[in-house]
Amino acid sequence: MFPSKPIDLLILNGVECEPYITSDDTLMRYFSKEIVQGAEILQHIVSAKVCIIGIEDNKPDAIKALKAATKDIANINVRVVPTKYPSGGEKQLIQLLTGLQVPSGGIPADLGIVMQNVGTAFAVKEAIIDGKPLTKRVVTITGETLKSPQNVWAKLGTPTQDLLDFAGHTPEKQQRIIMGGPMMGFSILDASTPVVKTTNCILAPSAKKLPPQGDEQACIRCGLCADACPAELLPQQLQWFAKAKDHDKLSEYNLFDCIECGACAYVCPSQIPLVQYYRTSKAEIREIEQEKIKSEKARVRFEQRQERLEREKQERLAKHKASAEKRAKALEKDTSAKDKIAAALARAKAKKQASSDESNDSVSKSNTTTSSDSTPATKPANAAKDKVAEAIARAKAKKAAKEQQESAEIQADKKAQPVEAETTSTESVSTAEQERKAKVAAAIARAKQKREEAKAASQEKTTEAETKTNEPEAKSSEPQAKIEPQIGSEPEEETPLTAEQIRKQKVAAAIAKAKAKKAKSE
Amino acid sequence: MSVFSSIFKSSPHGAMGMTTNQVMRMVCYATIPGFITQLYFYGWGTLVQLVLCIGVAVLSEAIVLSLREKRIRRTLSDGSAVLTGLLLALSIPPLAPWWVSVIGVAFAIIIVKQLYGGLGFNLFNPAMAGYVVLLISFPVAMTSWQPIQPMLMHTLSLADTAYVIFTGYSIEGYNLQQLSMLVDGTTMATPLDQFKTALAQQQTVSEILSLPIYGEYGGIGSQWVNAAYLLGGLFLLQRGIIRWHIPLGMIASLFVLTVIASATGADTTYPPVQQLFTGAVMFGAFFIATDPVSASTTPKGRIIFGALIGALIFMIRQWGGYPDGIAFAVLLANMCVPLIDHYTQPKVYGHKR
């Protein structure tokens, strides 16, 4: 990840993110030397020619301290910016200091700028010069319900309650505790919420000083929000579109350039929770996009799978043809056993059936774990019978799974329920025929098996038995072996199944199993 | 481990404190200087109209809200209905019959505001739409502003005024026409009307302006009324309730056009200052055109919106059939708002255009 441009400028952000917070201020006042050292290290790393430290004009002490610390360093400047929320935002500070705007969707590095917080510079110094890991940070504990609001070094992981107790917190009715500032912080519900790396402030305001937003009223298009918006959006237009869920318009009005600073909602006389609307809409749009990507992926996967199935079918047909020809030749040579011809033909037929069952079997084994799991190890006595039934069941499960996948692609997830029902019903219609076929095949297989049982005792798979007893067949099992790995490769493609799909497959498999049982009992 | 309040709202966790209700109330207060001046010059009529209009406005809003099954109390408390009634009361001739005010206010609230969806959804300025309906429907009643009180033969007490408004006759049995009689027994039209008629009679502007109904800076009453509204408007500006864009755009364009017209054209235009202090220019600029709902919302758009109104007022006064055109101008400009807004969107941070 290299920036598109060489970095010319390192900006240290000494502008407090939000009102109430003074943690950066404290850090700059007492640790200006360390911050400057950190800045030099950072400057070296990103090879920036100049470093600017931006500080708001309401922090004279911090300005003095840093000016003193950078007195002798030529390429680190301290710049004072007016105190106006949200100048502490990355993009806003860059504009304030350089007059440049970070392009929409871009990062400051596109302009050759890197911005770090003063806290980061301090942590860099600690880490590189002193070799200390980041285990604590300055946290502002403030609010009208505290006896002694202050800045403290808080170990990461300190519960909020401890900090509040430390500052002498007397909760009022319906006390709100906000982690972060009043504009962008979030209310916490649980006092054991720990301090983390990004916790710059714990705010325990009184309801009087920071009244919770009242009831939302109609937007009167007063435009105060637009005046306040640092991204120069039109919040009230966005609000209309957000309420109407007009996602195209939202994008057209650049919803995604909103930095959720809250300035608009703060000034809104109708007390509309504008930011909340934007967050909801952003989440909706993101979800829709993800859904699109997902369905696109599913489509590609489905197409690839179709292609592969088609290819395999062709290959199998070719193999069968070839082996049939070989057998015919071999039979021509071996004229001694005429009655064997009939048997071989029957076997070939059975084989065809069995092998196709077999291939499905292995596919479904890898595909749906439950269907194979739930069938216990079969006893040799009716092993073959069970296996055939199992194979049928699996084939059906497989088919159902495939249909499920298709429908999952076409239909939205929510609609899956009716679709599922539909699939099962169509299946039950179509399977009557299949079952009949499968039963015929099973009968043939069973007949064969009995005959082969006489010849060979150990039977684990129909195919194996055939490989042993029949020479031509043995040859034909070789291509099968070749097919197997291809089939085996399927799980890799199938693994990114969502939990949803797996669940559906399981359901389908269960249905198939039930049907198989029914078929068996018949 | 304690659990905090479950008021779990998205950030920001506070508000500036100025609510819509307060904004509306502030606008109402700012009309006080103008209102008092109107009382002084035009008698008690304005007060009666005020009570009547606000009452009807609140009542019709409540009726519609109950039909729409909305929360009546809360919506009424936003004060927008009161403001609409107030503004209309201030623009209606003080002695207009009661049913004129009732029809105007009911139309403004029910049709123009609530049928479009209530506060925030109306395309047109309700007060002005109501005014225009009245002007079209009852041109006579709506244009018969009385001359200012000091010049009148009969001045009315409060009770007498109410009597006139509700019955058409004063207690002594004078009708409106007789009540408008000047001290010398003649009648006189409003300054703007007079200007038009006099121009048609080939009088020059300076001749017309020397008539007794004209003061130094405009109509003898209306110059002070305008000044009072200017004062109220400046108060609103100072309080940050309205922004300067619309009033300035409107006054500037009206002024500039008048200067150009009087410098180049024939002798048919008001002198620029008189233009601004006659009729309802200041009232319109600070109280009507700045209605946020029906005005443009982008900064640039607001200037254009204001300038458009100013230009339209000039055109209507200069060439139109009606003596004053603030209401028409505002409504016409309201129609252009979506277009203006569309083409004046501010440049979003990080976008090059």
Added chain:
Amino acid sequence: MTAEWKDIVLNGLWTNNPALVQLLGLCPLLAVTNTFINALGLGIATLLVLVVSNLTISLVKQWVTKEIRIPVFIMIIASFVTIIQLLMNAYTFGLYVSLGIFIPLIVTNCAIIGRAEAFASKNGPVESSLDGLMMGIGFTAILLLLGGAREVLGQGTLFDGAHLLFGEWARGMTVQIFEFEQQFLLAILPPGAFIGMGLIIALKNIIDAKQAEKKVKDVKSVERARVTTVN
């Protein structure tokens, strides 16, 4: 057969009312409905043209090829309009004058050509005449409603100018409902027609919505009953 007829009747009068639903023929609708009698005059004229043109078109439809059907329809309609115009000129001259250009303009009334195209050219003469009659009545009803309302609101009278349509004896029919000092001009001027029309359409939508609601309720209760019997 009767069900189909019922459909035609219902369509013309309510569900597919040319003025309220199809919003056709609005130009005369809005222009001449300033009094009840004007509305009635134009309504009757339109009604007659609708019936006879629908009938004629359905009779000749098999000889009219698709390509030239519109000119043919217009010719037929225009002839009838001319007849009506001449008749009105002869018998109700006052009304003829007060309706003015809107009588010949009936030719271009989309409601008429619309029915010709959508119905008469596809159905038999009996149905077509019925359709024309019902559409005409539906149209006239709205004209009358709007005309009556505007007249009452605008000048406080009803049936003003009845003598123009019915002759001198009808002069006495005029009813003075209110006495205004000043007319409520908005109602008489075209904007009043638009607003009134909007309100009438809104009213119809309200009624439809209420009925739909009722239907849904009925269906629901029936369903619930069935569920209980199954279980």
